[in-house]
Amino acid sequence: MNPFETLRFAVGGLAANKVRSGLTMLGVLIGVAAVIILLAVGNGSSQAVKDSIEKLGTNALTVSSGGGFGGSSAATSTKPLTVDDARALADPASAPDVESVAPEVTTSQTALYDGTSHSVNQVVGTYPAYFKASNSKVAKGDYFSADDVLNSRKVAVIGSTTATDLFGTASPVGRKIVIGGTPFTVVGVLDTKGGTGFQDPDDTVIAPLPTVQNAFTGFGPVSQILVEAKSADATTPAQNEITTVLMSQHGIKDSSALDFRVSSQASLLDTQASTNKTFTVLLGAVAAISLLVGGIGITNIMLVTVTERTREIGIRKAIGAPKGVILGQFLAESTLLSLVGGGLGVIGGLIGSRFTIVGIKPVVIPESVVGAFVIAVAIGLFFGSYPANRAASLRPIEALRHE
Amino acid sequence: MRQLLSGRLGRVRTGAHRAAGPDGAAAPVEEENLWGPSPVIEVRSLLKTYGHGDAAVRALGGPPDPVTGVSPGVDLVVEQGDMVAVMGSSGSGKSTLMNILGCLDVPSDGRYLLDGIDVGGLDEHQLSLVRNRKIGFVFQSFNLVPRTPALAQVELPLAYAGVKAAERRRRALAALSLVGLADRVDHRPNELSGGQQQRVAVARALVTAPAMLLADEPTGNLDSHSTEDVLAIIDRLNASGRTVVLITHEDEVARHAKRVLRLVDGQVVADVRQAPVDGPPPALRDPAVFAAHAPHALTSGGS
Known part of the structure; x- marks a missing residue:
């Protein structure tokens, strides 16, 4: 009996029950395809996070009010961040690694244009340095200038989602929109950033800080201060300088009782990336279970086949x-x-990965394709060995008497 | 034992080539030793019981002696070239005997030498070799492998023996033409009549040129015409030297044998020789007389 003949017998055996063989293969097919597609989705979403890390710029640091987790209780009193704090940070003598500083206030308002109403996610009042630090580029028009800030002009740069929602295909540059009762002139539209989170980063309006304070938030504390370090390598010294400067501003002696927090964009995204990893592992586990179920299907069918063919x-x-x-x-x-099911599963998985799934472009991991296929074949061998062994161990006289 | 077995199997394998000739079967060539040709079957005090203790059922070997409590067992010697019919009513143990002789079942006690090999000392793999090369089975219910064309069916034992594809095909075709089915090689079992299926089974049994052909009620499921066909083939095989053991309960079938054994309750109660071991079986010795003595009109269709 050479391998070719064994294979021929096997094909004959499977062909005798086409529907049954087909359904069993379908089980393996779904398992393999699920592994490939779900891992590709997970991988695609972490890839998207990685891309947005690069988009955001790794030089950016965010200073926000309040201690770390549970840190606020350690602080005797929490002083809010102010424009004065920002001014102190911008002093090149005390913070030489800081490139630029942009205090931010954020609010949520409804924008109106020509009868169209749109609820804007984030209305940001800030300085022009914000654009560079947050890696926001304009697609049309221009940024507002330092002069606009000094004169509290009612100008705004809007995000791409806001632009399409309010203006459709028309160009918004130079038009007036009404935000929370205050008219603003649109001077620029930002490039689409795209995002993976629950918040759309393109649904935003950015206006000069004093204008927003005057119109909405009042001249109190700022929400956060966006600081850009001189280079990606300078983020750590910059972080230390910011801490020192703000401790003296807020009169804090104990470094363990800070009433503010300095975090880099990269570290925020690292958190998101690790969340993504958990997500990928979870998806992979679900897919692996479906592959296992496919394997059990093989055992089941092979057991039926052995019983049915005992006489043979x-x-x-x-x-x-x-x-x-x-x-x-x-x-x-x-x-x-399992081989045919796995092979078809690989094809199905690769085809399925070409579509965008829940807003995520799947990125196929080559190892997952090879891995899923090899595991499927191994499952066929492993789960088939029990029924096959049972068939081989049958005593001839009992097998012949079987009806 | 393994060495002896392989030596003997080797001899049978060379014999197989002769079987592929136009007559399909070889004259037995046994090296002459001091004791003459060894018998094909030699059975000594064979016992087969099912179950244990009080529930034990004696399928073979007869009831225990009231004095010693030991069953006498079955003793049987079948010479090369003989054609033996084992008769008995159902439950007489003839099927059990057949299964043991065919190495499908193992005896509870006793010795069984097949072509000089003590079968009791063989392991699973060696037994499969013995079944493949020493024994050709013909069953009452044909027992063909489903969905398999006649040619592949007959090639199967050769495939298990490791014969090359071309050689296998040649020998399978020769065996099929011997049973008169050269024009049915591509037919599957469900496309063949009962008689044709049984002839395929006979071709499959003799294709490996086994030491003996073991037939368990080979005509039990056949009409009279097919019965004649199959028995004529078996007669011819025996005439060319193949040892045949037939299990039957029909006198008409037993008439073809050179020797008739009668089993009752697992014991041989009669052993009648109808024709000498050497020479053709009764049906071919004097066909006209044989036909004239037919107990009923069976032969009218088979002439």
């Missing part, structure tokens, strides 16, 4: 089939099931 096994044994040949025949059948 008896005949083969009576005419001298050694144990190994019977074992080989049934193992070949189960492996063939």
Whole structure:
């Protein structure tokens, strides 16, 4: 019995029950395709996070009010961040690694244009340095200038989502929109950033700080201060300088009782990336379970096949089939099931990964394709070995008597 | 034992080539030793019981002696070239005997030498070799492998023996033409009549040129015409030297044998020789007389 003949017998055996073989293969197919697609989705979403880290600029640091987790209780009193704090940070003598500083206030308002109403996620009042630090580029028009800030002009740069919602395809530059009752002139539209989070970063309006304070938030504390370090390597010294400067501003002696927090964009995204990893592992686990279920399907069908063909096994044994040949025949059948199912699953998985799934462009991991296929075949061998062994161990006289 | 077995199997394998000739079967060539040709079957005090203790059922070997409590067992010697019919009513143990002789079942006690090999000492793999090369089975219910064309069916034992594809095909075709089915090689079992299926089974049994052909009620499921066909093939095989053991309960079938054994309750109660071991079986010795003595009109369709 050469391998080719064993294979021919196996094909014959599977072809005898086409629907049953097909359904069993479908189980493996779904398992393999699920592994490939779900891992590709997970990978695609972490890839998107990585891309947005690069988009945001790794030089940016965010200073926000309040201590760390539970840190606020350690602080005797929490002083809010102010424009004065920002001014102190901008002093090149005390903070030489800081490139620029942009205090921010944020609010949420409704924008109106020509009867169209749109609720803007984030209305940001800040300095022009914000654009560079947050890696926001304009697609149309221009940024507002330092002069606009000094004169509290009612100008705004809007995000791409806000622009399409309010203006459709028309160009918004130079038009007036009404935000929370105050008219603003649109001077620029930002490039689409795209995002993976729950908040759309493109649904935003950025206006000069005093204008927003005057119109909405009042001249109190700022929400946060965006600081840009001189280079990506300078973020750590810059972080230390910011801490020192703000401690003296807020009169804090104890470094463990800070009433503010300095975090880099990169570290925020690292958190998001690790969340993504958990997500990918979870997806992978679900897919692996479906692959396992496919494997159990193979065992089940092979057991049925062995029972059904007990008499045939008896005949083969009576005419001298050694144990190994019977074992080989049934193992070949189960492996063939998983091999064909796995192969079709790989094709299905690769095709499925070409579509965008819930807003995520899947990125196929080559190892997952090879891995899923190899595991599927191994499952066929492993789960087929029990029924095959049962068939091979049948005593010929009992197998022949089986009805 | 393994060495002896492989030596003997090797001899049978060379014999197989002769079987592929136009007559399909070889004259037995046994090296002459001190004791003459060894018998094909030699059975000594064979016992087969099912179950244990009080529930034990003696399928073979007869009831225990009231004095010693030991069953006498079955003793049987079948010479090369003989054609033996084992008769008995159902439950007489003839099927059990057949299964043991065919190495499908193992005896509870006793010795069984097949072509000089003590079968009791063989392991699973060696037994499969013995079944493949020493024994050709013909069953009452044909027992063909489903969905397999006649040619592949007959090639199967050769495939298990490791014969190359071309050689296998040649020998399978020769065996099929011997049973008169050269034009049915591509037919599957469900496309063949009962008689044709049984002839495929006979071709499959003799293709490996086994030491003996073991037939368990080979005509039990056949009409009279097919019965004649199959028995004629078996007669011819025996005439060319193949040892045949037939299990039957029909006198008409037993008439073809050179020797008739009668089993009752697992014991041989009669052993009648109808024709000498050497020479053709009764049906071919004097066909006209044989036909004239037919108990009923069976032969009218088979002439």
